[in-house]
Amino acid sequence: MARLLRSLPWDFLFIVLVWLLWMVGMQMGDRWLLFAENYFMSITMAFGSFIAGSTSQGGGAVAFPVMTLAFRIPPPEARDFSLMIQSVGMTSASVAILIRRISIDHRAIAIALPAGCLGVLASLLFDQPLLAADQSKLFFVSLWLAFGCALFAINRPGRSFRKMSLSDGARLNRRQIATLSLVAALGGFVSGQVGNGIDVLVFSLLVLGFRVCEKVATPTSVILMAAISLAGFLFRSLGFGGEAIAASTWGYWWVAVPVVAIGAPLGARLAARWERRSLVGLLLCLIAVQFLTAIVIVPLTGQHILLIALTFGLGLALFFLVGRWGARSARRPLKN
Secondary structure, eight states: OOOHHHHOOHHHHHHHHHHHHHHHHHHTTTTTTTTHHHHHHHHHHHHHHHHHHHHSOOOOOHHHIIIIIOOOOOOHHHHHHHHHHHHHHHHHHHHHHHTOOOOOOOHHHHHHHHHHHHHHHHHHHTTOOSSSSSHHHHHHHHHOOOOOOHHHTTTTTOOOBBEEESSSSOOHHHHHHHHHHHHHHHHHHHHHHHHHOOOHHHHIIIIIISSSSSHHHHHHHHHHHHHHHHHHHHHHTTTSSSSSOHHHHHHHHHHHHHHHHHHHHHHHHHHSSSOOOHHHHHHHHHHHHHHHHHHHHHHHOOOHHHHHHHHHHHHHHHHHHHHHHHHHHHHHHHOO
């Protein structure tokens, strides 16, 4: 019996369960006509969910800029949709990661998850976004551009890693644990503003600061973003973060659920087998296109340019300092 249970394709069965529940909800709510007006979100998330499962960026990294820049959807709605749809797609990808026993860093998740939940809750308690609509769009693409530069740097030929998890080598001291918790809290706060962020920041800290292999840091960030998305979705459903979730946002969610339930775990499974550089190249192109599209579509003012410069500069400085810290740590002898 135990052998039979282990042989069952549980990740596939989870997708089937999601689809069954989705079809019941669509039929009971007579929601099939939503595809006629919201089909563009199904197409968008077909690509976004694959990116979410295969890289360190959540589906919101695609959904948020597309919704706000291309379709002029208000940032709070795009934020809500990102948290809602990642709760399905990245959870589905997480199930595939766990069932397939893809290597993850359990300790990093245990440390970062509580801080990330507090961060997203604190962000939502502000009731209103800290930035106006256009400012929110520019903040998003500028921060991700800084991350893209860091991602390019850590994928240079010849780079090496010493660890497959935080548990390898020296034990974490209190300062390292506090650093990971602080970065996770900041990532949770950013996620509460634009729909994702903790995955990128924790991934960068693990790879640059703790020298954890990217093949481990990526699925770790996927699971972490899935948990934070579920927490954010729950907080929004309970009324945190201002007004109730808009009916239009629910419409986008319904038409995207069946797509992300397949796309995200597919990305996670392929990422475990494929050469990472091709996916990194795709992600870097996406980041560049997002930034260029934003500065073309959004009418730039002096304040906007200052926001772009500050966000990019501070983000780049943060990633650079983490990298320097990680390089110094890597030169120290290991202690058991």
